[in-house]
Amino acid sequence: MEICAFVTNKCVKTIIPFRTFRESFKALNPLLSYFSNFYSNYSVINLGVIIVLKALIFDMDGVLVDSMPFHAAAWKKAFLDMGMEIQDRDIYAIEGSNPRTGLPLLIRKARREPEAYDFETITSIYRQEFKRIFELKAFDGMKECLEVLKTRFLLSVVSGSDRFIVYGIVDRLFPGIFDIVVTGDDITNSKPHPDPFLKAVKLLKVRREECVIIENAILGVEAAKKPKFTA
Numbered sequence: 001m002e003i004c005a006f007v008t009n010k011c012v013k014t015i016i017p018f019r020t021f022r023e024s025f026k027a028l029n030p031l032l033s034y035f036s037n038f039y040s041n042y043s044v045i046n047l048g049v050i051i052v053l054k055a056l057i058f059d060m061d062g063v064l065v066d067s068m069p070f071h072a073a074a075w076k077k078a079f080l081d082m083g084m085e086i087q088d089r090d091i092y093a094i095e096g097s098n099p100r101t102g103l104p105l106l107i108r109k110a111r112r113e114p115e116a117y118d119f120e121t122i123t124s125i126y127r128q129e130f131k132r133i134f135e136l137k138a139f140d141g142m143k144e145c146l147e148v149l150k151t152r153f154l155l156s157v158v159s160g161s162d163r164f165i166v167y168g169i170v171d172r173l174f175p176g177i178f179d180i181v182v183t184g185d186d187i188t189n190s191k192p193h194p195d196p197f198l199k200a201v202k203l204l205k206v207r208r209e210e211c212v213i214i215e216n217a218i219l220g221v222e223a224a225k226k227p228k229f230t231a
Contacts, residue, residue, distance in 0.1 A: 060159035074130035096191035096219035098184025192222035
């Protein structure tokens, strides 16, 4: 199930169908109003003071671009080349994690021992296949939405994909849009650990309660809800 979680400093305040959120890209002013009204009201009720929303942190795969089917196909090809077989559901279950964290889980799903395989070889095959098959296209209205949001907020991407893939997409589809980009190569503990989001908050030079996270993956939502990410 696709979901979109808006996460503040105390809890996941609102969860809506991600498809509904995606459709709202076509109505930019209501979207901006939603962010402003949602966060201001929440701050007054819970903190007694108004905290200005300063930054929006976006997941990439499945939020900015419809890339997960290509990730799944590329991982399946890499595993087949190594004599293993995995299913789409196995890959979607680790959406948001980086290869360092996700590969051992996938190998075990194939009923093999991770120690018997060279992660770099598998990852290299995956990257080559992803580059070959990926159709570069943002969700409809996304670029226009981000351009408007950038006039109001700091923007960041936090993705579990590796640096080569993330920058390949961001630089081509959203040049000059994001202030901070955090990839799976930039952190040790990937989603569902909160570290990727904490790194983005630090680099943005804002407080955690001044940020909202937009996620579609279960592991990403778990990471955003971790106690360590709360004030």
